Amino acid sequence: MSYQIELLHSLLNDFLQGESALLTIEGDVLAVKGQDPVTYGTLTTAASTASKYLKLQEGDIVLLNDPYSGGSVLCDMTFVMAVSEDLLWVTRKSLNKSVRITKTVEEEGLRIPPTPLRQKNQINEMILAAMQAHPACPPRFAEWIKEQIQELNAKAKKLHEAVELTGFTITSELIEEYLELSKQAAVQRISERASGEARVDIVLDSGELLRMNMEIHDGKISLDFSGTTATKTVSLTESATYGACFHALSRFYGFDQFANTGSFSILQITKPTGCWLVGKYPAPTYKGMTCGVAAIKTAMELTLSQIHHKNEKALSSHCPLHFDLQHKQQHALLTLPGGKGARSDQEGEAAQLKPFSIEQLERDFPVKIQRVDQRQSAGGKGKHNGGRGIIMKLEVRGEVEASWVTDLTLHRPRIPKNCSHGDASEMSLERAGEQKPLPVLGQQKFQAGDILTLCSGSGGGFGKE
Incomplete structure (x- = not known):
């Protein structure tokens, strides 16, 4: 690897933080980084x-959160910024995360298609005010957006300074080689691993x-x-389907540090028209972006284990338990991840x-946390046990409402x-002394004296005890 290639790789890794990507204006993806698979x-x-x-x-900035335009869940705001004449920087920030169980994407919240947020160094105040006036718009939305613009400006400036400091130019030839x-x-x-097929x-x-059919041959999947x-x-x-699949593969094989147009070419996906992996407006996407992605991760883990027997492992609990507590104008999202x-x-x-x-949760809501552990x-036993999930026990001390969603792959x-x-x-x-299970997703009001027990999933066990 040449010095210039190493320099470009280092520059990309240093610049991209959180959920972010850098592309050329022609559409070549130089790098993608993030923890969320759909990124x-x-x-x-x-x-x-x-x-x-x-x-x-x-300097122009576009704002969107519409899942059908490249967004994720509606509480994740995606910013597209032209950091130069040739490069686009995309980054995603969360605002007021919550659980949304609806029949259409419009009911999930304020849906923003690609919208010019800043042009010629001027914020589009009229559009921002119109968004803020929307009934589903989060509080202090406009103020938060302006804070993000300031952060984007500062980060873009650092990128320019870093490029100038190195003294090299990101040419089309360099990009092609990279x-x-x-x-x-x-x-x-x-190619260093086994080839094969699995379903x-x-x-x-x-x-x-x-239903997933995987074939691995000649370094292609x-x-x-x-x-x-x-x-x-x-x-x-x-x-989002493509992102979830690529994320699982790149992590498994260890090339997630090279997530770009080059490595994207190793993956080919066939999806039947009309299946739930190719959602169409106005279908809601919150459950897909959470439970649906978890199902894909489970399928990827199983097929890869079938093909690569030496790397066989028990299933992880991929879908966290999302519990959204609401009281008056306050809400808090509790996320309990599962074990590996x-x-x-x-x-x-x-x-x-x-x-x-x-302490803050108990000040804002009429609840008392009795236990977090x-x-x-009972499951996940073996020669090597699966990782434990989390249990949280809450006592309700006044009327509250909650929405929740967790693993939908209980079959x-x-x-x-x-x-x-x-x-x-x-x-x-x-x-009143009687305990009953709650469904895997729902919305309900709770009253003083209720005791809620939340348990995230545990990982599977490996080998005979």
Whole structure:
């Protein structure tokens, strides 16, 4: 690898933070980074959609959150900025995350198609005011957007300074070489492993079937979703489907640091028209972006384990438990991740809850947190046990409302014989001394004296005890 290629790779890694991507104005993807699987397909779609309808000049910024234009869930705002005459920077920031269980995407919140936010260094105050006036617009939205614009400006300035400091020019020849080397790296890492074919069926509780056929040959991967059924209540956009698949593959083979047009070329996906992986407006997408993506990750994990027996592992609990607590004008989203599956040589990693202030939650809501701990798992047993999920117990001390969603793949898929299933996510309500389970998704009011128990899933176990 030449010095200039190494310099470009280092520059991209330093510049891209969080959920972000850098592309040429012609559409070549130089790099994508992020923790959210859908990032790897949606950000590039956002850039291409924005540049298709709007002629971007250096410094211009486009705002969108529409899933059908390259967005994710509606509470994630996507910014497309022309950082130079030749480069587009796409980044995504979350605002007021919440659970949305609706029948159409319009009911999920304020949907923003690609909208010119800043042109010729002037913020479009009229459009921003119109958004702020929308009934579904989050509070202090306009103020938050302006704060993000300031951050974008500062980051873009640092990119220009870094390029000037290195003294090199990002030429089309350099980009072409970098993308070709990225492709070669991906092909090599895939070729070093076994080739083969596998098929997996995943059935969602909502009735949808996910059928995945995977073929790996000569460093290329083909995914065929023929047989996947139409949407009933779960729908995912085409770009999000691609992102979830590529994310799983690049992490498995270890070329996620080279996520760009070059490495994208190793993956071919076939999806039948009308299936839930190719959602069409106005289908809601929140459940698809959460539970649907988790189903894809499960299918990818199973097919890769079937083909690569030496890397066989038990299933992880891919879908967190999302619990959105609401009281008056306040809401708080609690996210309980699941445990990881065990491997042939190690235990599964236990779920880790992101730090949050229990005191603040109890000040803002009439609830008392009685317990937050690792879940005692009945499932996921084996020579190596699966990682434990999380248990949270809340006592309700006044009227509150909550919306929640968790794993919709409770119809357990077939797994390798030497693996065991982990515990599924569970929720229960104790009222007047009587305890009853709650469905995997729902919305309900709770009253003083209610005890809610939230349990995220645990990872599967590996080997016989």
